[in-house]
Amino acid sequence: MRLVVIGADAAGATAASQVKRAHEDWDVIMFERGRWTSYAACGFPYFVGGLVSSMDALVARSPQAHEKRGLDVRMRTEVTEIDTKNRRVRFAELDSGKNGTEAYDILVYATGADELRPPIEGLEHCRFLQNPGQAAALHGDIAKARRVVIAGGGYVGIEMAEAAHMLGKEIVLIDAADQLMVSLDPDMAGYVREAIEARGIEVRTASAMTQVSSRPGGGFAVETAAGTIETDLVIAGLGTRPRAGLAADSKIPLGDSGAVAVDHEMRTRTDGVFAAGDCAEAWHLVKKQWVNVPLGTVANKGGRVAGINAAGGRARLPGIVGTAITKFFEWEISRTGLNQREAEELGMEVETAVITAKTTSGYLPGAAPIHVKLLAEAGGRRLVGAQIVGGTGAGKRIDTLATAITAGMTADELIDLDLSYAPPLSPVWDPVQIAARRL
Amino acid sequence: MRLVVIGADAAGATAASQVKRAHEDWDVIMFERGRWTSYAACGFPYFVGGLVSSMDALVARSPQAHEKRGLDVRMRTEVTEIDTKNRRVRFAELDSGKNGTEAYDILVYATGADELRPPIEGLEHCRFLQNPGQAAALHGDIAKARRVVIAGGGYVGIEMAEAAHMLGKEIVLIDAADQLMVSLDPDMAGYVREAIEARGIEVRTASAMTQVSSRPGGGFAVETAAGTIETDLVIAGLGTRPRAGLAADSKIPLGDSGAVAVDHEMRTRTDGVFAAGDCAEAWHLVKKQWVNVPLGTVANKGGRVAGINAAGGRARLPGIVGTAITKFFEWEISRTGLNQREAEELGMEVETAVITAKTTSGYLPGAAPIHVKLLAEAGGRRLVGAQIVGGTGAGKRIDTLATAITAGMTADELIDLDLSYAPPLSPVWDPVQIAARRL
Numbered sequence: 001m002r003l004v005v006i007g008a009d010a011a012g013a014t015a016a017s018q019v020k021r022a023h024e025d026w027d028v029i030m031f032e033r034g035r036w037t038s039y040a041a042c043g044f045p046y047f048v049g050g051l052v053s054s055m056d057a058l059v060a061r062s063p064q065a066h067e068k069r070g071l072d073v074r075m076r077t078e079v080t081e082i083d084t085k086n087r088r089v090r091f092a093e094l095d096s097g098k099n100g101t102e103a104y105d106i107l108v109y110a111t112g113a114d115e116l117r118p119p120i121e122g123l124e125h126c127r128f129l130q131n132p133g134q135a136a137a138l139h140g141d142i143a144k145a146r147r148v149v150i151a152g153g154g155y156v157g158i159e160m161a162e163a164a165h166m167l168g169k170e171i172v173l174i175d176a177a178d179q180l181m182v183s184l185d186p187d188m189a190g191y192v193r194e195a196i197e198a199r200g201i202e203v204r205t206a207s208a209m210t211q212v213s214s215r216p217g218g219g220f221a222v223e224t225a226a227g228t229i230e231t232d233l234v235i236a237g238l239g240t241r242p243r244a245g246l247a248a249d250s251k252i253p254l255g256d257s258g259a260v261a262v263d264h265e266m267r268t269r270t271d272g273v274f275a276a277g278d279c280a281e282a283w284h285l286v287k288k289q290w291v292n293v294p295l296g297t298v299a300n301k302g303g304r305v306a307g308i309n310a311a312g313g314r315a316r317l318p319g320i321v322g323t324a325i326t327k328f329f330e331w332e333i334s335r336t337g338l339n340q341r342e343a344e345e346l347g348m349e350v351e352t353a354v355i356t357a358k359t360t361s362g363y364l365p366g367a368a369p370i371h372v373k374l375l376a377e378a379g380g381r382r383l384v385g386a387q388i389v390g391g392t393g394a395g396k397r398i399d400t401l402a403t404a405i406t407a408g409m410t411a412d413e414l415i416d417l418d419l420s421y422a423p424p425l426s427p428v429w430d431p432v433q434i435a436a437r438r439l
Numbered sequence: 440m441r442l443v444v445i446g447a448d449a450a451g452a453t454a455a456s457q458v459k460r461a462h463e464d465w466d467v468i469m470f471e472r473g474r475w476t477s478y479a480a481c482g483f484p485y486f487v488g489g490l491v492s493s494m495d496a497l498v499a500r501s502p503q504a505h506e507k508r509g510l511d512v513r514m515r516t517e518v519t520e521i522d523t524k525n526r527r528v529r530f531a532e533l534d535s536g537k538n539g540t541e542a543y544d545i546l547v548y549a550t551g552a553d554e555l556r557p558p559i560e561g562l563e564h565c566r567f568l569q570n571p572g573q574a575a576a577l578h579g580d581i582a583k584a585r586r587v588v589i590a591g592g593g594y595v596g597i598e599m600a601e602a603a604h605m606l607g608k609e610i611v612l613i614d615a616a617d618q619l620m621v622s623l624d625p626d627m628a629g630y631v632r633e634a635i636e637a638r639g640i641e642v643r644t645a646s647a648m649t650q651v652s653s654r655p656g657g658g659f660a661v662e663t664a665a666g667t668i669e670t671d672l673v674i675a676g677l678g679t680r681p682r683a684g685l686a687a688d689s690k691i692p693l694g695d696s697g698a699v700a701v702d703h704e705m706r707t708r709t710d711g712v713f714a715a716g717d718c719a720e721a722w723h724l725v726k727k728q729w730v731n732v733p734l735g736t737v738a739n740k741g742g743r744v745a746g747i748n749a750a751g752g753r754a755r756l757p758g759i760v761g762t763a764i765t766k767f768f769e770w771e772i773s774r775t776g777l778n779q780r781e782a783e784e785l786g787m788e789v790e791t792a793v794i795t796a797k798t799t800s801g802y803l804p805g806a807a808p809i810h811v812k813l814l815a816e817a818g819g820r821r822l823v824g825a826q827i828v829g830g831t832g833a834g835k836r837i838d839t840l841a842t843a844i845t846a847g848m849t850a851d852e853l854i855d856l857d858l859s860y861a862p863p864l865s866p867v868w869d870p871v872q873i874a875a876r877r878l
Contacts, residue, residue, distance in 0.1 A: 402858060417838075
């Protein structure tokens with residue numbers, strides 16, 4: 001049997017390894033367009049910011065390590081065509097220019113995502129952070145910059161603001177929306193903005209980037225909906241889009257999200273083809289929709305399930321609830337489930353509660369503020385979403401809520417949970433329960 | 440209507456406040472033997488260790504504050520008799536020696552717990568930490584001591600070891616068992632012991648304290664099953680027992696645990712009498728038994744439910760799962776559900792897995808070790824217990840497991856959970872999921 005995997009990061013390499021572990025005698029060929037395998041893309045901001053000394057540190061398993069485990073790894077090789085009828089892929093070696101084909105019995109499509117590139121004039125002047133090459137380039141460029149504009153106040157934007165601040169840069173963070181972090185509700189995003197501004201970073205919302213032009217004397221002018229900003233460097237974190245073009249060209253069906261349609265076993269609608277990772281869809285347990293959530297957690301889970309099933313086993317990914325977390329210096333920011341806008345879009349009536357408490361017993365020196373927002377279905381009070389912004393120890397509390405939401409718990413059941421308490425680690429009612437009581 | 444509450448700490452004061460809030464016109468009388476109301480007993484070690492500057496800081500609501508909210512607070516007044524037939528209590532004012540009676544329509548029994556005092560000769564030489572008076576006394580005594588023996592390696596023992604170490608004392612921590620922290624399995628307790636010994640604290644297990652004698656020149660000799668230890672101060676944290684004597688004398692039935700028997704509404708088996716807190720039982724959702732777990736979380740929840748029901752509302756405490764947490768310097772220690780011994784005692788066959796991972800992505804400077812142990816029922820793989828010992832951010836992960844256990848999830852469902860990931864806060868597979876995969 002021969003497994004071909006397209007893409008050697010979280011989903012692809014996980015699936016390939018899973019299959020090789022199950023069937024040592026199978027041929028497992030992994031194609032990778034880039035120069036890296038199994039790297040932690042989420043670690044890029046920490047490499048750029050200097051917390052991680054080299055890109056190599058972000059690599060969980062190198063091409064050589066994969067080969068040692070028996071995988072046939074084809075680096076710098078792009079799959080250009082999938083013949084799903086005859087089960088063959090055509091590939092091009094990017095350095096030599098040579099082409100070739102390989103037959104497969106089972107294919108795993110794990111091409112990842114590209115950065116979103118909206119039609120903005122001069123976008124080529126921006127630096128992105130979606131792949132290792134871009135991260136390495138940005139690492140070099142930021143050293144030379146004094147003033148940095150970060151376009152996009154999402155996860156990457158926030159993390160790059162922290163990185164650039166650690167490097168002592170003068171920073172303007174801009175976003176097209178009226179708030180930062182549109183995955184949070186405006187009230188919770190307000191706390192994030194306060195934290196960022198408290199570090200002396202200029203934040204401009206309702207400031208869509210409309211044009212970037214290079215200045216003759218060096219540097220760039222960033223035109224926004226609310227004025228021009230002069231800068232030495234523009235970093236864009238405007239979102240991503242699934243790399244599903246090859247799949248579409250090969251008649252592997254996409255879902256409404258634009259990512260490859262899969263089922264809970266990570267099977268596409270094409271025989272013999274699995275898909276996983278940023279290029280594929282996942283079932284949202286609260287939205288009850290197939291969505292595209294380009295996160296490492298989802299990619300790893302999807303890759304594992306695809307690998308087990310590709311190897312002839314049985315595994316299922318029930319779905320996700322939209323959990324995400326990030327950090328800005330001492331502030332931890334997390335969310336799960338639906339926010340108010342998402343609930344509205346689904347026509348779901350929700351009740352909300354927002355509380356401010358402390359991460360530990362208030363009388364201890366380490367007590368930091370924590371803001372918790374809960375969303376529950378009106379009537380039944382089933383929990384459907386949560387957001388947290390707070391000091392050290394705040395963010396991972398979202399996992400308790402993600403678990404409760406997955407289990408279908410109500411706000412009342414959250415109050416009853418036997419959560420842990422010791423003065424240096426929590427108030428006697430955990431802040432998530434204080435929020436549930438308010439609700 | 441008149442509510443009488445016996446005991447003004449977590450459970451009693453919560454119940455009293457709940458009733459007064461619901462019915463401003465009710466008489467709410469709260470009897471308290473001591474000098475303090477609504478204090479955080481879990482904060483005593485931090486007061487003794489100097490992190491909290493005064494006992495007052497541990498008081499969430501003073502007698503005066505309770506009175507301002509309309510409660511009739513009778514401090515230093517002990518209820519000596521409950522006439523459940525005629526619904527009257529007899530009380531004694533401890534300072535004046537005066538006696539009296541009060542009628543009640545509804546009674547809440549929330550007397551708390553006393554320190555366990557095993558029949559050891561010279562036990563009167565030991566300091567305890569169960570009530571505010573003892574905490575204040577210990578605060579004074581520890582300042583004068585150079586050498587400290589801590590008898591009992593449970594939560595209080597560990598926290599007092601931290602406190603005494605912060606004060607620069609020479610410490611010997613002794614325990615009768617073969618391990619510290621018998622609420623953990625021996626393997627996990629071993630990590631705790633390592634952490635304690637790494638701070639230069641001497642740990643002696645299998646060293647039951649058999650006698651304490653005062654030395655003529657000052658100081659004490661602690662006789663143990665494994666030799667004599669000379670010391671300036673002995674702190675005993677040997678457990679607690681519910682203060683249920685008054686209930687028993689008044690024919691309010693106790694459960695097998697020795698605490699007051701209650702139902703899920705915190706009603707005792709005596710008409711008109713509720714009980715809550717350290718003196719009462721709680722339903723253990725995994726053991727499927729009524730147990731006595733003297734923790735602030737359980738007391739607050741029980742007090743709330745007792746108060747709502749006493750006020751004529753409807754509330755229910757489904758039960759607990761035995762969650763607890765503590766900290767020793769940078770180490771966080773937590774547990775939930777059953778440990779192996781408890782599972783064995785119930786005749787339950789379990790599978791276990793122990794993993795060691797990092798609290799964050801391993802390439803970041805803050806990554807600390809985290810050990811996670813999971814217990815699942817053999818066969819069905821339903822999660823029944825978990826233990827965590829690890830660095831900053833490790834401990835509160837137990838809440839995810841407590842939630843999963845409460846929801847009846849299996850190890851496989853834990854793997855599927857959409858838990859949060861960002862490099863500075865977690866590996867891409869959260870350690871609890873790494874443990875579930877191992878399982």
